[in-house]
Amino acid sequence: MTEGALVAGIDSSTQSCKVVVCDAASGRVVRDGSAPHPPGTEIDPERWWEALCAAARAAGGLADVEAVAVAGQQHGMVCLDQDGAVVRPALLWNDTRSAGAAARLVEELDGPGGSGREAWARAVGSVPLASFTVTKLRWLAEHEPSHATRTAAVALPHDWLTWRLGGPPSGARLAGLVTDRSDASGTGYFDPAGGDYRLDLLRRAFGHEPALPMVLPPGAVAGELVGGGPAGGGLVEGTGPGRPRGAVLGPGCGDNAGAALGLGAVPGDVVVSIGTSGVVSAVSATPTADPSGIIAGFADASGRFLPLACTLNAARVLDTVAALLGVEPQELAELALRAAPGAGGLVLVPYLEGERTPDRPTATGALHGITLDGLTRQGLARAAVEGVLCGLADGLDALRGEGVACERVLLVGGGARSAAVQRIAPGVLGLPVVVPRPAEYVALGAARQAAWVLSGSPEPPSWEGGAAERVEEDARPEIRHRYAEAREWVLEQL
Numbered sequence: 226m227t228e229g230a231l232v233a234g235i236d237s238s239t240q241s242c243k244v245v246v247c248d249a250a251s252g253r254v255v256r257d258g259s260a261p262h263p264p265g266t267e268i269d270p271e272r273w274w275e276a277l278c279a280a281a282r283a284a285g286g287l288a289d290v291e292a293v294a295v296a297g298q299q300h301g302m303v304c305l306d307q308d309g310a311v312v313r314p315a316l317l318w319n320d321t322r323s324a325g326a327a328a329r330l331v332e333e334l335d336g337p338g339g340s341g342r343e344a345w346a347r348a349v350g351s352v353p354l355a356s357f358t359v360t361k362l363r364w365l366a367e368h369e370p371s372h373a374t375r376t377a378a379v380a381l382p383h384d385w386l387t388w389r390l391g392g393p394p395s396g397a398r399l400a401g402l403v404t405d406r407s408d409a410s411g412t413g414y415f416d417p418a419g420g421d422y423r424l425d426l427l428r429r430a431f432g433h434e435p436a437l438p439m440v441l442p443p444g445a446v447a448g449e450l451v452g453g454g455p456a457g458g459g460l461v462e463g464t465g466p467g468r469p470r471g472a473v474l475g476p477g478c479g480d481n482a483g484a485a486l487g488l489g490a491v492p493g494d495v496v497v498s499i500g501t502s503g504v505v506s507a508v509s510a511t512p513t514a515d516p517s518g519i520i521a522g523f524a525d526a527s528g529r530f531l532p533l534a535c536t537l538n539a540a541r542v543l544d545t546v547a548a549l550l551g552v553e554p555q556e557l558a559e560l561a562l563r564a565a566p567g568a569g570g571l572v573l574v575p576y577l578e579g580e581r582t583p584d585r586p587t588a589t590g591a592l593h594g595i596t597l598d599g600l601t602r603q604g605l606a607r608a609a610v611e612g613v614l615c616g617l618a619d620g621l622d623a624l625r626g627e628g629v630a631c632e633r634v635l636l637v638g639g640g641a642r643s644a645a646v647q648r649i650a651p652g653v654l655g656l657p658v659v660v661p662r663p664a665e666y667v668a669l670g671a672a673r674q675a676a677w678v679l680s681g682s683p684e685p686p687s688w689e690g691g692a693a694e695r696v697e698e699d700a701r702p703e704i705r706h707r708y709a710e711a712r713e714w715v716l717e718q719l
Contacts, residue, residue, distance in 0.1 A: 350416070359412055478674060515623065
């Protein structure tokens, strides 16, 4: 690795694409850029590519970088035909139309005592939910059989973008599709403990066996950046995302693994991310297999494991309540902090988009404990913050139940910038909370992987993190208790 080398990390998330260009030795961000993705739960992957090109241009281009890696939203289904063309718009992780397919897949796989959930957990570390790729493939086979028949290869969002960065798409290059353990472990047909695809489960779900990306080990070289314009032609200087040749490609990773790598999380750290979804994950030396389905037994981007619980309802709950009250996010935080802990008895179960933890895709939200004295603007704001955090605390409990070490929380994501979230989190989560400086940690994790690949070292570089605030508060179990009562009432109505 040359002195002063630059590397680039790309975060292709649900809502946008972010690019950071960093000093490979220190991790210092030299420049960055972003571009939005269209809304919705399915998307033409070309929109990802166009956003990547726009974000790279906004970041000053990638002509001077020596390595690039992509982190992306997990689980999505990108189907390619034998010529490398996209078969249909990609289904995203938050598309719940495959909930019925997930239930059928669990029912069909017999395990010890006839438990399909136990069998899936033992096979791939996770029980399939509507978000997982394997359930989307079953849905495709059942509802769009012509598209299923045409599908010659299946990739994840980050796999597809890495493939595009390696050159124009074509059927001849399908064999060049690559991925990593972290993203593969979110498909439902990869065993993170054994390190192999479970092709029997893929065939069970899809009816045949399309080509899959090669799973590369951490720090491996995935190829060479050749890029191209949004139309997929040869690179024209100033229009594509990178220089014609020379930069190496990393294998990339899933967004949650990217965030953990960017934060420098170690065993004992719990990363709580409050974004479009709420994520509770922890770096672990050992794999997990939770038959309840709450914990997904993913791999991380460093060779360890990343058991994870995900809620569908997080920052958008806060945005919705702020809009209802006619205030900006900062004002919502101020209102919440004016209310006493417990929100005057108000409890918000925030299942506004269904829910994944617990697995209730058809659930709706509920507001409990409404009284003349308690129903105030301040109380409703506080109930929204406490409700989101209580949902995440349920995921934290599940991690502990699987024997995962949980010593402190690293609180990140757009929702974590709320002063109310930061101050209320320790009391609800029951652990000290560290709030790292705001940064694009998924993109930084991808950049750190790029620096790792460039160095050829057996371990990722040690990048010094920025300043972080530590927040502590006495645990408030009464908040969790009232939330649990309201949550169980909601679940009983389904």
